[in-house]
Amino acid sequence: MADGALDEGFGRAPISPASLPATGAWRVGDPVGHRRFLTLATERPFVLEGGGKLRGITVAYETWGQLDADASNAVLVCHALTGDSHAAGPSGHGHPTPGWWDDLIGAGRALDTDRLFVVCANVLGGCQGTTGPSSMDPATGRPYGSRFPVVSIRDMVRTQAALADHLGVDRWLAVVGGSMGGMQVLEWGVMYPDRVRSLVPIATCAAATAQQIAFSSVQRSTIALDPRWRGGDYYDAAPGDGPHQGLAIARELAQITYRSDLVFDDRFGRNVLDPMDDTFTLWQRFDVEGYLDYHGAKLVRRFDANSYLVICKAMDLHDIGRGRGGVDAALRRVVAPTLTVSIDSDSLYFPYQQEQIRDALAANGTPVEHAMVTSDHGHDAFLLETDQVGDALVAFLEDVEKRHG
Template sequence: MDSRFGPDRRATLSTPLALDGGATLPAIDIAYETYGTLSPARDNAILICHALTGDQHVASTHPRTGKPGWWSRMVGPGKPIDLNKHFVICSNVLGSCMGSSGPASIDPATGAPYAMRFPVLTIRDMVRAQGMLLDHLGIDRLRAVVGGSMGGMQALSWAATLPDRVEAVVVIASTARHSAQNIAFHEVGRQAIMADPNWRGGDYYADGSPPAAGLSVARMAAHITYLSEAGLTAKFGRKLQARADGQAGAKTFGFDADFQVESYLRHQGLAFTDRFDANSYLYITRALDYFDLAEEHGGVLANAFRATKARFCIVSFDTDWLYPTAESRNIVHALNAAGAPASFVELSSPFGHDAFLLDSPELDRIMRGFLEAGA
């Protein structure tokens, strides 16, 4: 097997990467995983792009949490993204903290972590870094780029940025630009992190005291946007925590987590701080907020798709209020205007934005059908 393929890979790519913000990174590390076997013609590769707090472990155990890959229900032999047919690549985005270059990386110029001296990135910068990884892997063209949420933005940016290198694009629960409300929620999270005295302008790596409290609050606020109101009501409603002695829950008339939804959110916040770097959270949310694919193409979204020959599949969920169906429809209108072949479906789910990560036989059927139509 090619030594570049397999688990726990990291490539150091020494071609300078000129960033949208004007800075140049002389070299970058990209951590990635591959699954399945690359065909002799090197024509069966699918790139899966992860979401804000995701990582390259799409179908393999997360090394820190020990949990299964975040999309292992979708990717595997015989699964909708079928490893008997496709070769799957998933790389940690530039700016993240799972092995790719980001604010926690050592700045070769100083020998210390970049922290806030790392350059601010865009989604397109992340995509360009993925293109460099493909060069390193000797893969010229992708059978497909697939992503949900921020991964979907990367998939769209792939078609616009490297139009000759991708044959099909799957965009799930995503958008072509961040809305004012999207930006607002992220800004709350950033302010929560930066208000934590442990943040110290980003230079917190030396002493093992990261801004965990701020990061936890940021995650809690964001997490609400991943769930639907109806889903929260169905799962938690106003149910109280059971008491330690096993008795049915009662209001404590204090500030402990009386309600199950409080306990759940606190847990989500806390667990996140074990696996994610606060500065990476700042950088990636910034890249998301900066994302406006039309703006990169003269203000006309259709222009982003004029150079590509790719087929597109756009999927939204009816209860997703983070990136509602109207945003997907906006993408489809632009694809139509550009003459790009596009299929679009809104799926019904009670689970809001998070639905793209959860069991969905309909999404499975759509994914399998769309990928195999191009095989």
């Protein structure tokens, strides 16, 4: 089917469905790139917070720089929903896209790898090397698919703690991350207060709000309603026969929440992609629709529909106060100096949510600073405004090393 042709059930798709894989997951046998792998102990199950169990978990990770002899210079970077361990470096063999924070990680950059040892791991439930729904279930020899259990942010952090043990890092100089990455940062501060010297949660929340869960619910439903999802067992489907429609629409919905109205209007306005002369049809597209279609197809080529479901659910479940007497009680466990970062145009994780974290920490006597990123880009500014994010990071980490070393 030619580009621009209509895909059954997805009337405005500007892509050839036959070109889209059933899953964009990294699979064993694919080029490894810069990934390294840790397999957790197989002699006992890894019991998940929600009651499930996994055996033989693999954690895919990347590192930059060298660990000091006393392991005091290690920084953990935590990725967001569709990120992975490739936080820095070019695209190429094994990595379909450049590092998602490439402007911040490297020699002479904010996370200066001439003096810092930077680590980023693909989260549990992901699809780029860490155990997730597309991984082989050792009990069956087939992909987990529908049998993969629900995981939480706390489960993800526990695998990162095991990785820290493996790397010889008793205490991180800093744990840094935005959006879902910021959720992991907060859990590090609550779960392992003695293993972090500082925390930098960016554009995140202490607990997912009803609106955030609502956005996620609609995205998950688009995948589940795709007939090619097959209840989660689609890994033997031919190219073009996987749940690409549902995953692409989920990404398009998310993309709307990641950017601001100002950016959409400034970039696209009411410009049209398909001619709209004297005859109107349902699927003539405005420019903004073509932009969304592009991002939907792009994600399908590098991500997995089941992982999207699992990780979105983990974000919905995020609540640092669960089982701990509430958010304020949980934040009383945080003792590490913390830099909270907001984006003034963020309409997904509103600035008041980071300010609530700041205020609760300050009330507890925890050293806390707050930075506001000024940007028209909305939530995605934590990925795009790297100069502002980097400046705040550098100043904060310099203070941590001087005053709290």
